[in-house]
Amino acid sequence: MGIVMKSVVPLLAVGGLLGGCATPPPQTNAAAYQAYQQQNDPLKPVNKVVYQFDDKLDTYVLKPVALGYIDVTTPGIREHVTYFMRNLLAPGQLLYFMAAGKPRDAGTTLVRFLVNSTVGIGGIFDPARALGYHHVYTDLGLTLAGYGVPEGPYLYLPLFGPSDVRDAFNWPASYFMTPTFPAPPSTGLTIFSDSATTLGLVNLRARLHGTISNIKMTSLDPYATFRSLYRQHRAAQLNEINQRDVATPPAWYPAVQRKAMKHEDYDDNN
Amino acid sequence: MAAYFRRVLLGAFAVIPALALSPIAIPAVAYAAAPSATAAQGFIKQSGAKLVSIINGPGSSDQKAADLRSLVNNIVAVDQIGKFVLGRYWRVATPSQRSQYMSLFHQTLAYNITTQIRAYKGVTFTVGRVSSGPEGEMVSTVVTRQDQSPAHVQWVVETVGGEPKIVDVVVEGTSLRVTERADYSSVIDDHGGQVTALLDAMKQQLSRMQAG
Numbered sequence A: 001m002g003i004v005m006k007s008v009v010p011l012l013a014v015g016g017l018l019g020g021c022a023t024p025p026p027q028t029n030a031a032a033y034q035a036y037q038q039q040n041d042p043l044k045p046v047n048k049v050v051y052q053f054d055d056k057l058d059t060y061v062l063k064p065v066a067l068g069y070i071d072v073t074t075p076g077i078r079e080h081v082t083y084f085m086r087n088l089l090a091p092g093q094l095l096y097f098m099a100a101g102k103p104r105d106a107g108t109t110l111v112r113f114l115v116n117s118t119v120g121i122g123g124i125f126d127p128a129r130a131l132g133y134h135h136v137y138t139d140l141g142l143t144l145a146g147y148g149v150p151e152g153p154y155l156y157l158p159l160f161g162p163s164d165v166r167d168a169f170n171w172p173a174s175y176f177m178t179p180t181f182p183a184p185p186s187t188g189l190t191i192f193s194d195s196a197t198t199l200g201l202v203n204l205r206a207r208l209h210g211t212i213s214n215i216k217m218t219s220l221d222p223y224a225t226f227r228s229l230y231r232q233h234r235a236a237q238l239n240e241i242n243q244r245d246v247a248t249p250p251a252w253y254p255a256v257q258r259k260a261m262k263h264e265d266y267d268d269n270n
Numbered sequence B: 001m002a003a004y005f006r007r008v009l010l011g012a013f014a015v016i017p018a019l020a021l022s023p024i025a026i027p028a029v030a031y032a033a034a035p036s037a038t039a040a041q042g043f044i045k046q047s048g049a050k051l052v053s054i055i056n057g058p059g060s061s062d063q064k065a066a067d068l069r070s071l072v073n074n075i076v077a078v079d080q081i082g083k084f085v086l087g088r089y090w091r092v093a094t095p096s097q098r099s100q101y102m103s104l105f106h107q108t109l110a111y112n113i114t115t116q117i118r119a120y121k122g123v124t125f126t127v128g129r130v131s132s133g134p135e136g137e138m139v140s141t142v143v144t145r146q147d148q149s150p151a152h153v154q155w156v157v158e159t160v161g162g163e164p165k166i167v168d169v170v171v172e173g174t175s176l177r178v179t180e181r182a183d184y185s186s187v188i189d190d191h192g193g194q195v196t197a198l199l200d201a202m203k204q205q206l207s208r209m210q211a212g
Helices: A002-019 A030-039 A044-072 A075-100 A103-118 A140-146 A170-176 A187-207 A209-218 A222-244 A255-260 B002-021 B037-056 B061-075 B078-086 B095-116 B176-190 B195-211
Strands: A154-157 A161-164 B124-132 B137-144 B151-160 B163-171
Touching (some): A030 B176, A044 A187, A075 A187, A140 A170, A140 A222, A161 A222, A187 A209, A209 A222, A209 B095, B037 B061, B037 B137, B037 B151, B078 B163, B163 B176
Antiparallel strands (some): A154 A161, B124 B137, B137 B151
16 A cells, blocks of 8 residues: 555646646747747746745744744844854855855855854854845855856745745755755754744745735736746846956956955945 | 939938938937936926925825925826837827826826825935936936835936926836736736726726725
């Protein structure tokens, strides 16, 4: 019975996925076909089901919890929680930046992690920013994008929301790359790690509260709006990483040359 | 002789596209050219100051909303944005659908401004650099609201009807008009390419917003 269930359930799932593919309009209808290609959402029927599920989950669980959290915290506390979560992700991001060949961002991330983990009391404060090391962001998907991996069809993931084939493993990957993961297992660490993840999730939802309710109120098709926003946001993140990818003037260069190599957006502090 | 004449004529035709591309010819051809960087920056500075003075100034919410709507109609190229948002369906729509759409688009915008006015209390902003983008001059600003971390907002400015106007707002890398276009065209696509479906959805949304 167990074996039957194990083999049948994935088959059913695959069948469901294939059955859930949207039928493209005929190529003779050029405009409609082009629009379909641009949407790049062949799994739309399945995605929409997951979207409905996530929407219900959000309405009845995540949103009330986030509202309660907003009620008992101040904006200052929420900001420090954001700093703390960012700091937990920093070691993983350091590896990503190194793998992507972005030495400048890798250096920034390393200094930020060292300074914020010590002077910033475990990342609750962000003193590195005052030293001129501003927060930089990357993840697995953005690193793959740097290698030229295309984003692939749009995916709407259970719990995690908008994604695409390239970004599908961002969340699990970032989980395995937190500093607590490779540490020897202990009950205390598990409790810490799980509460940190939960707190981070609630904090993120609280931060996005205004934006999400705004979109749900003003857009005619929230699903399509979230899809468009997600793609634009990813493109902007990638663009930012590439724009920042300029050589750092070495310290022994003469001042004139250092000035000439300065990047006007990112060298305001050195 | 005829062959020579033909060669001259063909030569002239060949030169025409090059002329149209040359900088001298552009002011004559372009109807929505980008203003100069300083003009765009000055325009955003001025408009922003007006906006902040209305939001943070005295007066009732209704008065503020009315002031804001007239300001927005002055500084934003609403018709151009509306046309962009409808995208390829603009060509498909009948003249009556177009005018109905435009009026609904203006109304929706007005309601969005009214409902969001409270969220923008205590807003301040600083104008930063200007960069030339493919769509026009992009003026960078940092908008700060009460209890919120500062947001990077870029304003795309074009010359419309001889005056600088805002044609797009880019918040943290996401363009308002591109997002709106995705939203609206999805409604039309889901209803077999019928523009009427969008008009109905917009009407429904308006009545919902008026009720709530």
